[in-house]
Amino acid sequence: MxxxxxxxxxxxxxxxxxxxxxxxxxxxxxxxxxxxxxxxxxxxxxxxxxxxxxxxxxxxxxxxxxxxxxxxxxxxxxxxxxxxxxxxxxxxxxxxxxxxxxxxxxxxxxxxxxxxxxxxxxxxxxxxxxxxxxxxxxxxxxxxxxxxxxxxxxxxxxxxxxxxxxxxxxxxxxxxxxxxxxxxxxxxxxxxxxxxxxxxxxxxxxxxxxxxLHEQVNIKDTLLNHILKTYERGGTLIIPTFSVERAQEIIYLLSILKRENKLPKIPIYLDSPMGVNATEVYLNHKNNHILNDDDIQSMLTTVHLVSDVKTSKAIVRDKKQKIVLAGSGMITGGRVLHYLENLISDPKNTVLIVGYQAAGTRGRALISGDHEIKFFGKYHTVRAEVAEITGFSxxxxxxxxxxxxxxxxxxxxxxxxxxxxxxxxxxxxxxxxxxxxxxxxxxxxxxxxxxx
Ligand SMILES: [Zn+2]
Known part of the structure; x- marks a missing residue:
């Protein structure tokens, strides 16, 4: 052989x-x-x-x-x-x-x-x-x-x-x-x-x-800290998210924080057609994960799943504070760019990195401390806080x-x-x-x- x-x-x-x-x-x-x-x-x-x-x-x-x-x-x-x-x-x-x-x-x-x-x-x-x-x-x-x-x-x-x-x-x-x-x-x-x-x-x-070795951090507490800190500054938290697994993990953690009454009362969106599709597949395969019906129900009531372009554009335009999960996970494209266009140059906001960022991607540039990143044909000054949770993998x-x-x-x-x-x-x-x-x-x- x-x-x-x-x-x-x-x-x-x-x-x-x-x-x-x-x-x-x-x-x-x-x-x-x-x-x-x-x-x-x-x-x-x-x-x-x-x-x-x-x-x-x-x-x-x-x-x-x-x-x-x-x-x-x-x-x-x-x-x-x-x-x-x-x-x-x-x-x-x-x-x-x-x-x-x-x-x-x-x-x-x-x-x-x-x-x-x-x-x-x-x-x-x-x-x-x-x-x-x-x-x-x-x-x-x-x-x-x-x-x-x-x-x-x-x-x-x-x-x-x-x-x-x-x-x-x-x-x-x-x-x-x-x-x-x-x-x-x-x-x-x-x-x-x-x-x-x-x-x-x-x-x-x-x-x-x-x-x-992966870093040992309490992911849920760290996530909550970033949410509260951004909320108290009057800002929006934007999480570039991979559609499969990471998006569902974060929605789950958010749903626990909500059940524990720890989240501020601001809307949470998963704005990603692929993320929404993957989440639906996820929740349908009940033998493959630990989530029970209550968990699933709670996840679906914690986060608004957004696929269509019209709703997405309306959320991007809306100036109110929010938490947004959007693709792509390394900011190489996708809807996350539309949010960043409005949010990245304001120090009230936070961009929270929750996954591996390959060399050459905008996500890698952000965690490396670059002062500006280029998209939609121009440079955008990075004034938002850039944070990272390294424990996810x-x-x-x-x-x-x-x-x-x-x-x-x-x-x-x-x-x-x-x-x-x-x-x-x-x-x-x-x-x-x-x-x-x-x-x-x-x-x-x-x-x-x-x-x-
Ligand atoms: Zn793999």
């Missing part, structure tokens, strides 16, 4: 692991490269395998860096099924259609402004390509073995990273494989904790936080990854460390070597690993 990492090795994006037996080719995750330009250009390169030769795709979760290449695979002739959990399918639908729309808009903008060196910019894929991917999804129940054929079995287990996220286990000709996808937190805010696994021959584990940190690994009863024959910058993966490798004494290797992109 042969394992090749076509992405998600030496980087946290573009996850694609190809597992080949003597007669079947299986692809685990099919993600988009994101971030730096040299990575994004890889999305335009051909895969070393024809899409039509792949027999089956298995998706650990819906995030774009794990799912965003699927429309290209299908466009290039992939005919098989995409196996995943039900919640993953529902979220992937939202995420892929949005991604198609963004690719189209980017190409359109490049053509309008003649950014491009090519004759005409074309999108990597469009909304229709994304829509064509959806009929390939085949949902799979968790915690149960399924036969792909007589020799290949697979099973999905909760990984506690985002709604619907899973580890994927294979049993092929008597050998076992585990692909971790992204591993969640030991104490997630809304999800059920990851499952432990006792045995495997081969393990592929992510290492996004392989070199770091959907990824296990180094100690949580080790906690998950320590529950294996026997060391795997070989452990591959993927989904990390080289220093992150290397740090986890050292830790695994020292604390567990396991044989492990940092996955290299496009290298073929032969396994017996």
């Amino acid at each position: 042969k394992l090749t990492f076509l992405g998600g090795a030496g980087t946290v994006t573009g996850s694609k692991s190809l597992l080949e037996t003597n007669y079947k080719k299986l692809l685990i995750d099919c993600g988009l490269f994101q971030g730096l330009k040299e990575l994004r250009l890889k999305n335009w390169e051909e895969l070393p395998i024809n899409s039509s030769e792949i027999d089956a795709v298995f998706l650990t979760h819906a995030h774009l860096d794990h799912s965003g290449y699927l429309p290209i695979l299908v466009k290039n002739g992939y005919k098989g099924k995409i196996y995943c959990s039900e919640a993953t399918r529902d979220l992937a639908k939202i995420i892929l259609l949005d991604s198609g729309k963004i690719q189209e808009e980017d190409a359109h903008r490049a053509n309008e402004h003649h950014y491009t060196k090519h004759e005409k910019a074309v999108p990597l894929y469009d909304k229709e390509d994304a829509a064509n991917t959806l009929p390939h999804f085949q949902t799979i129940e968790l915690n149960k073995w399924f036969d792909l054929d007589n020799n290949i079995k697979f099973k999905f287990l909760n990984s506690g990273h985002i709604l619907g996220s899973t580890f994927i286990l294979f049993e092929i000709n008597g050998k076992t494989f585990v692909f971790s996808g992204d591993v969640g937190r030991k104490h997630p805010i809304l999800l059920n904790r990851y499952e432990y696994i006792e045995n495997t021959d081969y393990l592929v584990i992510e290492s996004t936080y392989g070199n770091r 959907g990824h296990a940190d180094q100690s949580e990854l080790l906690d998950w690994l320590k529950h294996y009863k026997n060391p795997p024959t070989l452990t591959f460390i993927n989904h990390g910058e080289p220093h992150q993966s290397q740090a986890l490798k050292t830790k695994i070597n020292n604390e567990l004494g396991w044989k492990c290797t940092v996955a290299k992109i496009d290298k073929e690993y032969y396994l017996d």
Whole structure:
């Protein structure tokens, strides 16, 4: 058997692991490269395998860096099924259609402004390509073995990273494989904790936080402090928010604060069509999270969900104090810009950062202390308070990854460390070597690993 990492090795994006037996080719995750330009250009390169030769795709979760290449695979002739959990399918639908729309808009903008060196910019894929991917999804129940054929079995287990996220286990000709996808937190805010696994021959584990520990802060109290401080100054609190998981976590925390009568009496909005759709999917998948009916009811009465443009514009214009959650999470686009246009130059207001901010994004510029940021064609002076809550993360940190690994009863024959910058993966490798004494290797992109 042969394992090749076509992405998600030496980087946290573009996850694609190809597992080949003597007669079947299986692809685990099919993600988009994101971030730096040299990575994004890889999305335009051909895969070393024809899409039509792949027999089956298995998706650990819906995030774009794990799912965003699927429309290209299908466009290039992939005919098989995409196996995943039900919640993953529902979220992937939202995420892929949005991604198609963004690719189209980017190409359109490049053509309008003649950014491009090519004759005409074309999108990597469009909304229709994304829509064509959806009929390939085949949902799979968790915690149960399924036969792909007589020799290949697979099973999905909760990984506690985002709604619907899973580890994927294979049993092929008597050998076992585990692909971790992204591993969640030991104490997630809304999800059920990851499952432990006792045995495997081969393990592929992510290492996004392989070199770091998350800060231990009381997130709810910190959030309340920022709300009260801004309220007392007469300002508005604006929270750039990721649509999946983070938006629902914050709405939940706000709903508890409301039940505890700690919130000022000002309106709270989630102004994001994708955030609203993701929240609806979230609340519908009751087996995947800890929320009960009362929690859900309370979340829906705490926050106004806003999708339509007219209402959004009216809220942007309204000068009254409020709390607004809006996308995009790194302020790379989306409705949050319309709020910032009015609010960022007034010291009464607060911009609260609640997620990872990649290099080169406006969110990163803000937390780095930039005095002005550019959008809508001009520079805006930053006078609002910029604050950050660092305790939010959907990824296990180094100690949580080790906690998950320590529950294996026997060391795997070989452990591959993927989904990390080289220093992150290397740090986890050292830790695994020292604390567990396991044989492990940092996955290299496009290298073929032969396994017996
Ligand atoms: Zn993820």
